Amino acid sequence: MRKPSLVDGIFALVAVLVVAGGGVMLFRSTPGPAHTQHQQAAAIVPASHSDGLSEVEGGYRFERVVMPSGRGLAVPVAFRILAADGKPVTRFLDNQTKQMHFFVVRDDMHVFRHVHPNLDGDTWHTAVDLPDGGAYRMFAEFIPLDTKDPRHPVVLGVPFSVAGDTSLVPVPEPDAHTVTETGYTVTRVDEPAELPLLGERALRFAIRTPDGAPVEKLEQHLGANGHMTGFHTMLLSATHLHPVEPAGAPLINGELTFRSVFAERGEYRLFLEFRHGGQLHTAAFTVAVAR
Structure with a gap:
């Protein structure tokens, strides 16, 4: 990855503080010229x-059950989504035909995966291809049944790493x-x-x-x-x-x-x-x- 500048670091710190302090407000403006x-x-x-900067958002928490243990094809992942009372949540609104979208990216953006976990009991299961080592982040995206804004899913993000030699790509x-x-x-x-x-x-x-x-x-x-x-x-x-x-x-x-x-x-x-x-x-x- 390219080396961050001092300015990049300042903006990153400000963004984290804003999110930690209660989120970012988005304002919709008038569309510009187009067809x-x-x-x-x-x-x-x-x-x-x-979103996805935290494993806790909007009263929901990502609970790790099975995390990637190494590189390879179809590496298993399992997790639960817990409500504020600590109980697993197993039903969400459909979002582009799926209740749950799951993403994995490596921190150099060279690896991207988008899959859709299956629910078994109270636990979501999936598998992802991880061809190389390095630092990664996984994201669980869903829309709560009681949401007041179905346009804005909850996104929970969790970091993980894969051991071994890594070929980083800028x-x-x-x-x-x-x-x-x-x-x-x-x-x-x-x-x-x-x-x-x-x-x-x-x-x-x-x-x-x-x-x-x-x-x-x-x-x-x-x-x-x-x-x-x-x-x-x-x-x-x-x-x-x-x-x-x-x-x-x-x-x-x-x-x-x-x-x-x-x-x-x-x-x-x-x-x-x-x-x-x-x-x-x-x-x-x-x-x-x-x-």
């Missing part, structure tokens, strides 16, 4: 959020262009400049097949056109964004839009998941939020 179709759909998109610099492991080209076509802190912004991504053709329509993934999760490269907080275009709607010029609000300064690594040609593809971007 008419994008503007019409943007009004229904859920608000983004930035976080890529912000760039508007990336290619998936499956050969799809994804280009950010909004103004890929520094993003505003706490300012709403539409992020638009043009998706091209390996032969360069615009993707006219995406297959549903988790009940939507796609899924995007971002992680602050220093704090490892999570930001979840939903696509603007309704599931199944044709894409304008092959573009998929996400409405974003970022709660901390610095850089984020965004992971865009979309399904096309019967296959799930993942595109990763680094974006900078105004310092």
Whole structure:
């Protein structure tokens, strides 16, 4: 990972203090200029959020049951979600067709996993591929049944480490262009400049097949056109964004839009998941939020 600067450290400390002091308030602003179709759909998109800095939030606590014991394929993980009274919670609202989303990232952002645990009794079980050692963080994301804001899930974050030699990879610099492991080209076509802190912004991504053709329509993934999760490269907080275009709607010029609000300064690594040609593809971007 690139060496943090003194300024980065100050902003990181301020962000942690803000979160510890009661959270970050997000204000929604008026959407800026965009395609008419994008503007019409943007009004229904859920608000983004930035969480996962603690294993306790909103009266819920992450209880470790089985933690990763080493690198490998399908490494088992098990945990419980406890309410304020200490009792396990086993039912949540569906969030993009799933009660529980579970993410794992390494601190250099080179490893990203998104899976959906299964409930057995009062314990959630899953498995993740961990190809290398290093410092990691896992995130459990869910929407409580009694929530007052279903747009804003609870996200609990827990650090862990995998022993052994580690090949750290520097976080890529912000760039508007990336290619998936499956050969799809994804280009950010909004103004890929520094993003505003706490300012709403539409992020638009043009998706091209390996032969360069615009993707006219995406297959549903988790009940939507796609899924995007971002992680602050220093704090490892999570930001979840939903696509603007309704599931199944044709894409304008092959573009998929996400409405974003970022709660901390610095850089984020965004992971865009979309399904096309019967296959799930993942595109990763680094974006900078105004310092």
